[in-house]
Amino acid sequence: MYIRIDRPNETSFHQVTAHAELRMQQRGISAQLLELVLRYGRTLYERGLSFRVIGHKEVEHHARNGVDLKCAEGVHVLVESNGTVITTYRNHNLRKIRPGKRRHAVRH
Numbered sequence: 784m785y786i787r788i789d790r791p792n793e794t795s796f797h798q799v800t801a802h803a804e805l806r807m808q809q810r811g812i813s814a815q816l817l818e819l820v821l822r823y824g825r826t827l828y829e830r831g832l833s834f835r836v837i838g839h840k841e842v843e844h845h846a847r848n849g850v851d852l853k854c855a856e857g858v859h860v861l862v863e864s865n866g867t868v869i870t871t872y873r874n875h876n877l878r879k880i881r882p883g884k885r886r887h888a889v890r891h
Contacts, residue, residue: 784814797821799868806870812858817871819855821862832869835860 784799799807799817807817823845824835837855845852857875862868 797862797866797868800870803868803870806872810872812871812873816855816858817860817868819852820858820860820871821868823850823852823855824858824860831864833862833864835862838875 784804807813820835820837823841824837825841827834827836836859837852837857839856842852842856857873858871859874860868860871
């Protein structure tokens with residue numbers, strides 16, 4: 784499956800893996816919802832992947848421009864560097880993406 788994203792002066796295609804399609808079906812995430820996240824979501828780079836997410840800040844920001852993203856709030860899409868969608872899930876806690884401070888081993 785491919786998802787087409789049309790933006791001003793840009794059109795991109797994202798291939799969706801079989802794993803991502805299965806997870807979308809299991810988690811009730813439609814292709815239209817995936818398209819919204821890829822188009823309007825914030826991009827966070829972590830662990831060698833890009834996470835496209837829609838949090839409450841994106842919902843509020845785009846609501847001022849007339850775009851309703853309430854249904855997509857909390858949806859995360861993991862995308863490889865070549866644009867392939869690996870998986871998608873729902874999680875309202877965006878802090879889980881970024882790792883915390885590493886604890887140093889205590890040696891006695």
